[in-house]
Amino acid sequence: MSDSKLTLYGLPTPNGITASIFLEELKAAYGGPDYEFVKMSISDADIGKVHNQVKADWFIKLNPNGRIPTIVHNGFPVFETSAIILYLASQFDKEHKFSYDPATDPLNYSEELQWLFFTHGGIGPMQGQANHFIKFAPEDIPYGKNRYLNETKRLYNVLAIRLQDRDWLTGPGRGKYALADIKTYSWVSKSSFIGIDLNEWPAVKAWVDRIAERPAVKAGSAVGSSS
Ligand SMILES: N[C@@H](CCC(=O)N[C@@H](CS)C(=O)NCC(=O)O)C(=O)O
Structure with missing residues (x-):
């Protein structure tokens, strides 16, 4: 290295x-x-x-x-x-x-891409816009606030369906902690910023809590906060 x-x-x-x-x-x-x-x-x-x-x-x-x-x-x-x-x-x-290895494990690799794209094209942009309208917009625009907050919550419902009988977003059985978990956690763990209460989705909350306990997640989340 x-x-x-x-x-x-x-x-x-x-x-x-x-x-x-x-x-x-x-x-x-x-x-x-x-x-x-x-x-x-x-x-x-x-x-x-x-x-x-x-x-x-x-x-x-x-x-x-x-x-x-x-x-x-x-x-x-x-x-x-x-x-x-x-x-x-x-x-x-x-x-x-x-x-997942695209050559030897193409189906799990496809799942990885599906959940990465889901968050990259869905939760990220929707929650980003909710952040903007709720926290940063220079005018109060209730339509924008509601539209993006509700869409973010709808996407959290999708996560709840996925996590109802598994621990991680991708992988066989109960899944494996992997890239899509990291990408999605990075948004969902910051949802209280716009007043979202994860207790609405117990399986999602349990998944966030599991990820938050990881030492590397604690270290990675702090990078840049004081430098
Ligand atoms: N789709 C991009 C989004 C990146 C993004 O929006 N980053 C924000 C900070 S979280 C940024 O750099 N904003 C600066 C700007 O919009 O000028 C990605 O996934 O990397």
């Missing part, structure tokens, strides 16, 4: 911790990779003032979408959370402790 250089550009937001939690899981399971963390700013107020701004020219060269998280591994940039953790798995999760 020592010949590989990895940098994570991030922040401890739901998208940001998806990458840092998985990197900490890899470190706990395999002893690496080591990575450098660069804290970014996503605040409009910082444009032109803070060097690590996500819309700065140097950063747009790494991620044309100008968002965190982004990684650069041996000069190769990767953006979008799910693409980042799939890339990291392909490079570093050699024993498939948190992922």
Whole structure:
């Protein structure tokens, strides 16, 4: 691992911790990779003032979408959370402790993609918009607040169906803690920000509590909170 250089550009937001939690899981399971963390700013107020701004020219060269998280591994940039953790798995999760081999385990790999896409295209954008309308919008727009909050809750109902007779989102039997759990936990664990009470979905709450206990999840969630 020592010949590989990895940098994570991030922040401890739901998208940001998806990458840092998985990197900490890899470190706990395999002893690496080591990575450098660069804290970014996503605040409009910082444009032109803070060097690590996500819309700065140097950063747009790494991620044309100008968002965190982004990684650069041996000069190769990767953006979008799910693409980042799939890339990291392909490079570093050699024993498939948190992922599935597309060549030898294609059905479980497909399940992994299904649940990653479900959260990447569903929970992430919907809860992100709920956050915006409920916490940050300069005007009070009840339609926007309700639409995105209700859609987020509808997606949590889907998680509850999936988790009613299993421990993890993917894998045979009761499942295996894997990439889709990390990606989805990163959003669901922060749902109290918009007043969602997970007691509404006991199986989802139990799943969040199981993940939150993991030392690597604690470490990954804290990356960037004080640096
Ligand atoms: N689809 C992207 C979303 C990334 C994203 O929205 N990141 C937010 C922080 S959680 C950000 O960088 N926002 C800055 C901006 O919108 O300018 C992913 O999964 O990586």
